[in-house]
Amino acid sequence: MNDLPERVLSWYAEHQRDLPWRRPGTTPWSVMVSEFMLQQTPVARVLPVHEAWLDRWPTPSALADETSGEAVRAWGRLGYPRRALRLHAAATVIRDEHGGEVPDTYEQLLALPGVGDYTAAAIASFAFGRRHVVLDTNVRRVLARTLTAAEFAAPAVTRAERDLAGSVLPGSDEDAAAWAAASMELGAVICTAARPACERCPVVDLCAWHAAGRPAYDGPARKVQDYAGTDRQCRGRLLAVVRDADSPVPRGRLEAEWHLPEQRDRALASLLADGLLAEVEPGWFALP
DNA sequence: CAGCCGTGGCT
DNA sequence: TAGCCAAGGCT
Incomplete structure (x- = not known):
């Protein structure tokens, strides 16, 4: 009835970007560092900082043994520097309570500082191949368009939206983890917020939004924060x-x-x- | 739960 | 140009 996951997985197998935290032999720690840095910061700006961090602090314990100030300094201009503090604090918990190994369950990950629902599901999925609904802004937009014919998801995740995401999640751990990565990738490079590349989309023929003529968003106002002078x-x-x-x-x-x-x-x-x-x-x- | 928490690139 | 937007989390 729904070929969406299968089609997106095939597309991803061929078109995924080569990112350091996706390469064979990557570590859970590398994935975790990337997830912290990617919270509200574009991939292009994360790449060099992620590499520097992994070179300097190859393990959670290595970071935990530094001062939090060094983490803030090495964070540079990624923005939201409290993330650096939280990553340092999470590394400390991992060193002290998890034997220095990034925990592999959603619940243990969720308990770490700076790890919310998305990041816990993402690390469990990408680093450990577990089956979770990974609901980020990309996946939300892909599902809103393909399944509900809306240009954008609502400002806040609803129960119905989470259920919908769960309903298309493949059954096996392996396929679910791949779907999480693939659906995010589709949203990041094809099904973008502005100027979506529908002409290159592998599921354009399945997309409810495209079929409806790509109607403009008409839901609750999406907030845009001011910055200058704040x-x-x-x-x-x-x-x-x-x-x-x-x-x-x-x-x-x-x-x-x-x-x-x-x-x-x-x-x-x-x-x-x-x-x-x-x-x-x-x-x-x-x-x- | 709505508001707050950085920064820079793109259109 | 001035918004708009980017793999969220916390309170």
Whole structure:
């Protein structure tokens, strides 16, 4: 009744991108690092940082033995640097509670800092070949289009959507894991948010959205965050000063970076509260 | 659960 | 050009 998985799997076998964390001999740790970095950051920007991390910290224990500040520094400009903190914290849990080995079950993975439903399912699936619904923004868009004739999925995952994803998940662990990777890949390179390449799509003839004439999205408004002038931008600017310095930075250097005192102080306080910065002595700041 | 958490490339 | 968007998680 539904050839979708089979057709997408065939396409993937031939067209998948050659990514480091997919190569034969990759480790669960490499997969895990990639998943953290890929949370809201494009593949092209992740590639060089991922390689540097794996060279420097080939195992979770190697990272756990470093300071969290080194993780933040090596994160560079990937964005959302709390992910670096959480990855370091997860590595510490793996070293201390899992014998240094990335756990292989969804439940154990989900318990790690920075690992939510998607990342737990992705690591269990890609690194250990387990059968899980892996519902990321790509898969959600592919399913919305092919199965429900909608241009985009709703802002939040619904029960019905999860059930629908489960209904097309292949039965075997091996095929399910391959489907997870393949459906994500299709969304990433063909069934994209803007300008989908339907002319190259392996399942265009099965696609409900295409059959309906590619109608424009008409669901609940999808939120687009502002950035310029926000606390996020201010935090980024302050953190960049410290990250790019090789010794502690005086408060004055940070004050020069943002002209609104109230917002700057709020941002600095939140960076300290998050553990992204440390006040090493009064008025002097460094990575933790 | 809606809002917050970075950054840069593309159209 | 100014949005739009990118393999989410946490509170």
